[in-house]
Amino acid sequence: MALSTSSPASGLPGVTLQGDFSHQHQVLFRDLELRVEAAEWTCLLGPSGVGKSTLLRLLAGLETGGAFTGTIDTDDHFPLQGRVAYMGQADLLAPWLNIHDNVLLGARLRGSAPDHGRAETLIARVGLADHTAKRPAALSGGMRQRVALARALMEDRPFVLLDEPFAALDAKTRAEMQELAFELLAGRTVLLVTHDPSEAARLGHHILIMTANGLNRHPTPSRPPIRPYDAPETLAAQIALMSQLRSQPDA
């Protein structure tokens, strides 16, 4: 079946953000360069308030409340706008719509013809085929986050920005969601903001630590993601990341 849950297009671009950002005359970062590699997962860690979410919002083209001077460049030089899907810590489901209509929210908002068949296939793909007519309030936190994942996939965008999407889930659900998301987002350019070293150690092709002085690249295990949570190299990477984070001054 030619359902495009995987690689949306060949020659997928990566994206580079370069520049300075200040908020109310306070510099949040200067001469920063963020590189998000094509078709891979880049994990971004760092203390709260250091500007991770600001980076994400800049890439998503959202209001940041501050001033950015610099460039956001894609490898194919087409603008990023309209090619980004976003998923946050809150599921952001519309409580008045059922699961099916929530997955189709983008089409509803754009006034374009909804692809009901594809929505149903994606809902089945995240394991919620029996719940498609339910409202979000009837679902658990993990199920709601799976709906949000299906909704992001429905948008079928080459760039996917994830802002701590699994942070509010219990440990078991989180591990399952990481596996599901990694499988379904394969072939897309993903930037994941996370506070969880083990998450970065499992999922990252690239791991970046953001500090007040900029971005530092952290070595990743040689085994490609998604890595088993209990593999020695995953655990070693997790420990190394943790000590790296602990050695950073507070933002």
Place this chain on the structure above:
Amino acid sequence: MRKGYDIAVSFVLAVGVWQLVVWATGVPHYILPGPYRVWQSFVFNFPLIMEHAQITIAEVLIGFVIGAALGMTTAMHLMVSPAARRFMLPVMVFSQAVPVFALAPILTLWLGYGIASKIVMAILIIYFPVASNFFDGLRRCDPGLLDLAQTMGASETSTLLRLRLPAALPSLGSGLRLAAVYAPIGAVIGEWVGSSQGLGYLMLLANGRAKIDLMFAALFVLALFTVALHALVGRASKRMTDWSG
């Protein structure tokens, strides 16, 4: 079912206390009639009360529909227009400092003794609660949801109609429920100030002729109608927003 039972019990209790007060104080019936006397008056004057009730009900319903529509339109307008927020909002808030009751005589002067001045009273009194509740709801839409809509390429209009509006329906419901209670107050005040028909007129007339039992009977019909309108509006808004807790 349980709720109906509770209401019946409190009704019987209230009537019982009322009757006790009448017995215990021996107050004359032209000061405070007992519940039975009021009931008798209600039955005896039923055609008269209904004739006047029709007028008041018409004033309230017309005022409710127009006032709610104006309030909702204003809220949407405030939402989409920064200029409206800057210049209209202060006027709206200030207008709330003017007691609507004080306007009743002037409205009667301008619009006459007919139902028009009462409809306008009802509109004036419900306009603000509907507009401000609905505007609040529209404004308080989850910012995360709005961000999401932006990344999805939604237009301003579609964000307003498909996200803000449905998200604001519970707030609109509270505004409309308030309006259902306020609208009869507006109409009756209008009737008190100057009219030749309506429950407010009938109450004033009965009061003047020391027919306190008739006044109470008219008052109860008014209260009953208000409760019914409130319940109807409450049920309708609940149906619109069955998704919200």
